[in-house]
Amino acid sequence: MSKKSKRTAAVEPAAPAEPAATAATAEPAEEPAPVGPVLVVDFGTSTTQAAVVEGGTVRMLHEPATGAASWPSAVLADGSGGVLVGAPAERGKRLHPLRYRAEIKRDLGSRVPLLLDGASHSATELVAAVLRAVAAEAHRVLGRAPERTVLTVPAGGGPDDARRQAMLAAAEAAGLSRVGLLAEPLAAAWAPPVGAPFPVGSTVLVHDLGGGTFDAALVRIGDAGPELLGHGSLDDCGGRDLDVALLAHLGGSGPERRAAPPDTDEAAARRAALDLDTFVRELKHGLAMAERVEDLAPDGTVVALDRDTLRAVAAELLEPTVESCRALLRVAAASENTDPGGGTARVDAVLVTGGTSRSPVVRELIGEAFGAPVRQPEDPQLAVVRGAAAWAALTAARDLRPVVREPGTEPLAWDVPGGSAVFLGPLVAEGTRYAAGAVLADVRSSTGTVHRLRARYPGELVRWHTDPGGRFRSGDWLATTVETLPNAFLPVWRHTVGTVHTLGWTPGGALRIVTTHHVHEWTGGTDVRRLATVKPAIEGRWLSPDADTLTTTVGNRRTAEVHRLDREEPAATTPAFGLLPGNTTSHDRLWRSLPVGPDRLLVVVVRDPSGYPQYELWTVGDGHTPNLLVDLGYQKFGPDLGRCAGSDELVWVVTQSNTRILSWRPGGTTDRTVAWAASRRPQRSAVHPDRPPVELSADLCTVLVGEKVLTTPPVRVLDLAPDGRHVALGLDAGWALVVDCDALTPIAELPHSSGGVSTLAWSHDGSALALAGDGKVTVWRRELSAPHRGL
Numbered sequence: 130m131s132k133k134s135k136r137t138a139a140v141e142p143a144a145p146a147e148p149a150a151t152a153a154t155a156e157p158a159e160e161p162a163p164v165g166p167v168l169v170v171d172f173g174t175s176t177t178q179a180a181v182v183e184g185g186t187v188r189m190l191h192e193p194a195t196g197a198a199s200w201p202s203a204v205l206a207d208g209s210g211g212v213l214v215g216a217p218a219e220r221g222k223r224l225h226p227l228r229y230r231a232e233i234k235r236d237l238g239s240r241v242p243l244l245l246d247g248a249s250h251s252a253t254e255l256v257a258a259v260l261r262a263v264a265a266e267a268h269r270v271l272g273r274a275p276e277r278t279v280l281t282v283p284a285g286g287g288p289d290d291a292r293r294q295a296m297l298a299a300a301e302a303a304g305l306s307r308v309g310l311l312a313e314p315l316a317a318a319w320a321p322p323v324g325a326p327f328p329v330g331s332t333v334l335v336h337d338l339g340g341g342t343f344d345a346a347l348v349r350i351g352d353a354g355p356e357l358l359g360h361g362s363l364d365d366c367g368g369r370d371l372d373v374a375l376l377a378h379l380g381g382s383g384p385e386r387r388a389a390p391p392d393t394d395e396a397a398a399r400r401a402a403l404d405l406d407t408f409v410r411e412l413k414h415g416l417a418m419a420e421r422v423e424d425l426a427p428d429g430t431v432v433a434l435d436r437d438t439l440r441a442v443a444a445e446l447l448e449p450t451v452e453s454c455r456a457l458l459r460v461a462a463a464s465e466n467t468d469p470g471g472g473t474a475r476v477d478a479v480l481v482t483g484g485t486s487r488s489p490v491v492r493e494l495i496g497e498a499f500g501a502p503v504r505q506p507e508d509p510q511l512a513v514v515r516g517a518a519a520w521a522a523l524t525a526a527r528d529l530r531p532v533v534r535e536p537g538t539e540p541l542a543w544d545v546p547g548g549s550a551v552f553l554g555p556l557v558a559e560g561t562r563y564a565a566g567a568v569l570a571d572v573r574s575s576t577g578t579v580h581r582l583r584a585r586y587p588g589e590l591v592r593w594h595t596d597p598g599g600r601f602r603s604g605d606w607l608a609t610t611v612e613t614l615p616n617a618f619l620p621v622w623r624h625t626v627g628t629v630h631t632l633g634w635t636p637g638g639a640l641r642i643v644t645t646h647h648v649h650e651w652t653g654g655t656d657v658r659r660l661a662t663v664k665p666a667i668e669g670r671w672l673s674p675d676a677d678t679l680t681t682t683v684g685n686r687r688t689a690e691v692h693r694l695d696r697e698e699p700a701a702t703t704p705a706f707g708l709l710p711g712n713t714t715s716h717d718r719l720w721r722s723l724p725v726g727p728d729r730l731l732v733v734v735v736r737d738p739s740g741y742p743q744y745e746l747w748t749v750g751d752g753h754t755p756n757l758l759v760d761l762g763y764q765k766f767g768p769d770l771g772r773c774a775g776s777d778e779l780v781w782v783v784t785q786s787n788t789r790i791l792s793w794r795p796g797g798t799t800d801r802t803v804a805w806a807a808s809r810r811p812q813r814s815a816v817h818p819d820r821p822p823v824e825l826s827a828d829l830c831t832v833l834v835g836e837k838v839l840t841t842p843p844v845r846v847l848d849l850a851p852d853g854r855h856v857a858l859g860l861d862a863g864w865a866l867v868v869d870c871d872a873l874t875p876i877a878e879l880p881h882s883s884g885g886v887s888t889l890a891w892s893h894d895g896s897a898l899a900l901a902g903d904g905k906v907t908v909w910r911r912e913l914s915a916p917h918r919g920l
Contacts, residue, residue: 165276167521168267168305171313171514172256172280172296174234174341174367175484177202177215178514179263181271187518189511190266192216198511200263202340203231204255206245212258226399230255232369235341237299238291253299260303277307277571277579279521281513284312284344285362288547288575297577307553310577311517313337314346317482318355319516320506327504331477332358334454336495337513338447338483341367345454347461347474354523361457366449368485374442376409379432401427408432413439417487440490447491451498478502482512528568528583540594540606540872543582547575552607554597555590562589569608572601582607611876618867618877618898618909624657629901632890633676640892640899641676641694642906648679648694651908661694671724674772678727682708686719691728691751709734710747710755720744721770723780725793729753731780733761733770744768746782748793756795766810774817774849774891781816788814788822806833813844817853823870832858837873841866845902846888850895857898859886865900865909879909 166183176199179190192200194216205218206228213221222229228246233255242249268274282296293310300308314335327333327350335346343363348355404427412434415422423433458473479501481492486509496503506512531541550572557569568581569590591609595601631643641660642649648661661679663670669682669689679692683705690703708719708730721733729750736743744761746768761768764785773779773790779799782789788811791800803822805811811824811833821835825844832839832847846859855876858866863885867877884903891898897910 164522166267166271166273167518168264168275168278169514169518169521170260170263170278170280171316171517172234172259173202173339173484173513174232174369175202176200176340176510177259177263178511179267180514180518181267181275182518182522183271185522187515187522188270189514190263190270193266194220200259201231202234202259203229204233204245204258205229206248208246212245212250212255214259214262222403223400225396226403227396229399229403232341235364237295253295253302256296256299257302260299260305264303264305275306277309278305279309279311279517279579281313281316281517282310282577283342283362283364284314284346284360285342285364288577293577307571307579309573309579311520312344312346312357312360312577313339313513314344314360314482315348315355315357316514316517316520317506317512318346318348318480319519320482320512321515322480322504323507324504327478332475333504334458334476334479334499334501336450336454336479336481336486338450338481338485338491339367340369340484343367343450343453345450345457347457347476354520359457359461361453363449363453366446368483371443371446371485372406372409372413374446375413375434375439376405378438378442379409379434413488417489436490439488440494443488443490444494447494447498451495454499476501478504480504480506482506482509484510527578527580529572529580530583530585541569541584541608541610542604542606543572544603545572545574545580546578549600549602550574550580552595552597552599552601553579555593557590559590559592563587584610609874618879618911620879620907621897621910622651622653622655622906622908624651624906625904626657626906627904629888629904629906630670631672632888632899632901632906633672633674634890634892634897634899635676636893638892638894638897639676640890640897640906640908641672642901643670643672643679648692651906661692663692669722671722671730673724673727674777675727678724680724680728680730687713689730689749704728704751706749706751706753707755708732708749710749711745711757720767723770723772725772725780726750731758731770731793733768733782735767742767746770748795758793759789759791769811769814771814771816774815774853775851776818779818781814781822783811783814785810788816790816790818806835813847815847815849815856817849820853820870823847823849823856832856832868832873834870834873839868839873839875845886848889848891850891851893852895855895857889857891859889859900859902861885863903865889865898867898877909879907881905881907 166181168181170179178199181188189198191198192215200215201219203218205213205221207213230243230245233252236243236252243252280296280300282293297308314337317337318335329350329352331350333348337344343366346360347358349358408426412422412424416436416439421435423431426432455473461474479495479499481495481503485491492503529543531543553571553573555570557563563584565587567584569584570582571579572582573579588610591611593608594606626642626649627644629642629644633641640651645665646662647659649657650660651657663681669686671680677695679694680689683690687709688705689708690705709717716737718735719732720735723731725731729748732747732749734745744764745757746759746761748756761784769783771781773781778792778794779790780793787802787804789802806824807826812827812829813825815823824833825847829843830841832841841858843861844858845861847856849856854870856868856870863883864881865879865886866875869876881900882903882905886900887902889900897908900907
């Protein structure tokens with residue numbers, strides 16, 4: 130990871146909307162994400178095939194010089210520092226044989242340079258020249274450059290195989306973008322076979338004998354297409370090796386045609402060898418349609434070849450490929466426990482592909498070896514590129530969804546096949562909004578496949594945490610986003626009510642607002658009703674936890690009255706009780722008070738008969754005998770006090786040295802201490818019994834949770850959501866900041882009023898947050914909608 134982010138996304142303005150009845154958690158409906166044009170290339174030892182895929186349509190790319198679907202995988206130095214590729218290189222090989230090179234795929238990954246006209250070239254450089262020509266033709270056909278590329282590669286070798294890395298380097302040098310790799314035998318399995326398609330659930334062995342390599346794959350036909358079960362390969366076995374074996378056989382029964390006369394110069398010897406290779410290859414191809422062929426060799430002699438001879442030579446060459454397939458089937462049987470005794474897995478069919486598979490002799494030998502029906506693609510030589518094109522067109526199976534604890538959780542991470550991947554680059558820039566199902570970025574997994582990272586829900590991209598080319602592992606934090614569930618807030622109500630002293634929610638979701646003379650109630654919609662009229666109090670108004678009673682001070686904060694808010698008619702008399710229990714003196718006073726029940730308060734009393742402050746924590750209330758909970762003793766600073774979020778019984782006290790959590794009920798057993806996050810006593814706190822406390826430092830601008838630190842504008846008030854996962858900070862700046870307590874990162878900015886936020890309150894279920902201050906009340910609700918930044 131190369132970047133870390135501490136900023137959050139700005140949420141955009143939107144008009145107020147009515148809240149949804151419930152927060153849905155079902156998967157959103159998702160349309161297939163559009164796919165831009167894809168270039169698919171099968172770079173073979175002898176020939177290269179390519180296609181472009183756009184909008185589900187596949188178009189083969191034809192070699193410009195010949196119009197053929199196959200491009201010779203050959204290069205020719207043009208004598209001026211450049212390189213010709215494809216058919217022009219083939220045409221020039223007889224005139225300039227020392228400038229010509231074919232079969233360069235076999236040299237990929239090697240550090241030995243290749244000589245063209247006396248100059249050294251790497252195989253990667255020459256492959257890039259061919260790919261560059263293919264890309265140019267794709268650009269011509271499409272009218273623009275392809276957005277991504279799929280290259281087929283042999284199945285052998287792991288993710289760090291030098292040949293795979295060399296192929297990727299060649300693609301990069303050719304200017305190809307977002308390059309992914311696909312194993313050649315798996316690609317062949319995606320090509321349509323001759324006759325009926327393979328039935329779903331069948332197991333197919335792919336026997337892919339190319340020009341220079343052999344690949345085998347075991348696939349199972351699933352509903353979405355072939356699924357790779359295992360693969361094997363041989364790097365030194367291909368159609369060109371069959372040509373060499375045939376040449377040796379023919380040379381043994383006549384003149385040694387490959388050897389040039391002793392006085393032949395290098396160019397002539399090279400030309401003669403090329404002519405002889407071409408002759409043998411064409412002779413072999415002639416047997417695809419006839420039992421016996423004969424032709425005039427370059428030296429003027431007549432050479433004949435029949436299928437029996439080809440069969441004898443091919444049987445020896447094919448034996449290693451058959452054994453490679455059997456080894457693959459033995460591994461598959463053991464892994465599936467179908468035959469732990471060393472047998473092989475059952476196959477329903479063998480798919481033979483590659484240019485060499487056009488020979489009836491090859492198909493017959495493979496059928497005899499496995500005793501299963503032998504099937505062919507419609508065009509064996511184009512099977513890999515056609516199958517890769519079909520695979521590239523169906524991207525949904527490779528779209529990765531975020532790994533989240535629940536919808537809307539930040540940060541975003543993905544699981545990738547193989548456990549790690551390379552980040553190829555973002556498709557959604559920082560600060561940009563995106564829709565549900567949007568493709569955010571591309572990555573290349575350790576298998577070489579390019580996957581698209583998709584969003585599950587709409588949101589806004591805040592920060593990418595890695596750079597293009599960086600490697601990451603499954604589950605790593607790749608992006609910070611502001612998502613819409615459950616951390617997006619929608620403004621649902623605002624009202625001007627005068628000076629607000631306190632707020633509270635009933636369990637049923639009604640908001641009760643205490644002003645100087647009245648108690649108001651909002652139950653939804655736009656209207657607010659007056660619930661009760663109360664006598665003004667100098668200071669001290671407390672709503673009970675369920676907002677069903679209001680307790681107010683009387684006189685010099687030594688007596689309190691309880692107002693029942695749920696009665697249809699106000700009581701004739703209002704119950705009163707003392708706030709200073711025990712043997713009080715004129716020096717004793719109320720330090721803190723906290724409602725813990727409908728008619729009960731928790732009070733901190735400071736006793737200062739001689740200027741040495743002693744603090745006690747009591748429960749008092751209407752009809753209840755005062756009960757001393759804790760003698761806090763001497764405190765340099767008076768203790769802070771609050772209810773624990775999500776608990777009806779536990780409260781917390783910030784003392785001289787720590788935060789103490791205890792039960793306010795008589796006989797309660799919970800009593801423990803929690804160390805402060807910082808060395809100095811917090812100015813404000815919010816506590817959940819099962820999570821680290823949220824602390825505000827003395828500067829009112831530093832929020833701490835454990836070792837995490839968040840710097841904010843000055844904070845007036847803070848309150849934890851009932852589940853303890855989010856804390857709301859009421860700011861002097863006139864808005865509230867909702868912060869994720871796990872990451873200590875802001876997830877929403879909720880405007881209120883320029884006069885600041887003086888009090889706030891979460892609803893009992895944590896779905897709504899009420900803000901008050903500057904004579905106004907605003908309610909924000911978490912919604913299934915986009916983030917918002919204003920009313």
